Amino acid sequence: MSAPGTRVFVVNSGSSSIKYQLVDVATEEAILSGLVERIGEPGGDAADHVDGMRRVLAELGDAATGLVAVGHRVVHGGEAFTAPTVVTDAVIEQIEQVSMLAPLHNPANLAGIRAAMAVLPDVPHVAVFDTAFHQTMAPAAYTYAIDREVAREHGVRRYGFHGTSHAFVAGRAAEHLGVPLEQLKLIVLHLGNGASITAIDGGRSIDTSMGLTPLQGLVMGTRSGDLDPAVLLHLHRQAGMSVDELDALLNKRSGLLGLSGSADMRDVTKAADEGDRDAALALDVWAHRIRHYVGAYLAQLGGLDAVVFTAGVGENSPQLRALALAGLEFLGLEVDPEVNAARSRAARTISPEGAGVAVLVVPTNEELSIARQAAALAGA
Structure with a gap:
């Protein structure tokens, strides 16, 4: 049976949407899930991301009581993030700095992080990066053959994405194969x-x-x-x-x-x-x-x-x-x-x-x- 002490609120925030799921990590059960759409648009579900997050929590009700953490999907972590990271002001600043590498995704991810932290200030917030799993690649695999100074100055290299999915599936495959x-x-x-x-x-x-x-x-x-x-x-x-x-x-x-x-x-x-x-x-x-x-x-x-x-x-x-x-x-x-x-x-x-x-x-x-x-x- 699901227990509040094992529940994590997972947020995947887009520029005008919040996809969410309440997960019990002990049972691997998705207790509730949903989507807030057209945020900030006429006739949309919410005026802004904070308003959208408040509506989500109202929908979750008592199910959101006693959360152990809020997990946020962040698309690009650049070279700074090689593992899940507890969100702090410094972490938010670093995510902003690599937003130039994912201008369609990272600002939207940050909007969700800020909104969730505003309405859930007493719960640990953790950023999980799509790029982190691929930080084990060797330089020969991630380096592009362009002028090295230009590459270093502008962060030009292979980062890789879908890392959370690839890592999860690899683990499940190993379990299946025994x-x-x-x-x-x-x-x-x-x-x-x-x-x-x-x-x-x-x-x-x-x-x-x-x-x-x-x-x-x-x-x-x-x-x-x-x-x-x-x-x-x-x-x-x-x-x-x-x-x-x-x-x-x-x-x-x-x-x-x-x-x-x-x-x-x-x-x-x-x-x-x-x-x-x-x-x-x-x-x-x-x-x-x-x-x-x-x-x-x-x-x-x-x-x-x-x-x-x-x-x-x-x-x-x-x-x-x-x-x-x-x-x-x-x-x-x-x-x-x-x-x-x-x-x-x-x-x-x-x-x-x-x-x-x-x-x-x-x-x-x-x-x-x-x-x-x-x-x-x-x-x-």
Whole structure:
């Protein structure tokens, strides 16, 4: 049964929204969850983030009594934060300093932190950073080959994202396999509207596809992923596109949307099945990029025990899981069609019995991961 002394309030704040969940870390139960939307907008749910947080606490009522901690998702921690951190004025200042690296995310995350601290001043607040898990990468993996002084002055390096999800899923995969995480070489595919892939050796991230920002790497819903940087120079010079226009192109009008006309993978697969050539090409490009990274990370790991699918697409699309690994049978990577097609919310193996490398589906739970880390730091 849930006890107040094991409850953590998890906050994921956007620029005009507050996604929240009340988690019992003892039972791993989500007691309550919800979303405050269109904050500060006409007809929205709240006038500002503080007003929104007060409304959330009123909704939670007695369930929020005796919280052990408030856990906050923060997208970018830069080089300053390598682990969950108790929020202080100095920490807020440091998060502000790296906001230039995540201007769409960190200011919104900070709005949620400030609002929650205003209405819950007597509870420890803990920031959990998407980038922290990847701070174990070696310099060879995170360094871009540009002028070193320019890179140092402006913080230009690979940071990686989705770290909370990758770390949680790796731990769950180890539990499912019955092997200590420290003994496993894993490739985790976080495939949703945003997508990334991480090579994990003994529980440590050694390489990941996202970079300075969440734009690099795999093909995503509206983001291009990997691109020759000269494309931007070409479009600036030949098409007269401004920095803001190029930013919008790569982040909001590319990826599956740019290739097929839809950012929703369900629409893209349906269109491809019905003979739409653009949609079929979009899927091919999406899968080609995944296989490119799987091969690269197999080389970096020097061996492989399991490939793990997670997040919306990874957890729910048998068709796309099979497509992502098609042609990699020579590496011992394949899925059993019947097992792959079975629906389940549990961690499971979808590779054939006796396969050289296990292929798993492991549902992610970033809220539970944040709650656990916040509770541990708060001493619960």
